[in-house]
Amino acid sequence: MDWNNNDQSEREKTKLWSKLGCFFSVVIIGLLIISAAAWYLLSPQETRLKVSDSPNHVNSIEIVKREDFPSPSIRINYRNKSIMKTKIPDEISVEWKSDYEAVVTLTKQGREPDIVHVDF
16 A cells, blocks of 8 residues: 555645646746736837938938937938937938939028038
8 A cells, every 4th residue: 555655745746846837837938928018118110201312322321210219310221330319300301412422401490500421
């Protein structure tokens, strides 16, 4: 009869380990879901404001508004580079001088325009 008690204690240990494994897997999955949601909500969101292609479609400039904390910023993206500006303009214009040179003008009402020269 001793082997019967030993078998029963092994079954109870197995049940305990199974319950602990299920509990910890549920906790880990829950933490992963919460951390993924927090990462998505707290990561900066970008809004495309303007995209301009060069006259012969060789290069392009993308201007995006990035919702950084505590204040948003403007990024002028071209090739693998970017220029950051902290003032949000009312008006954005891109004037291409050639396929490899452009002038970006950021105009805010009541202020002098901010002129950015972009060379590729």
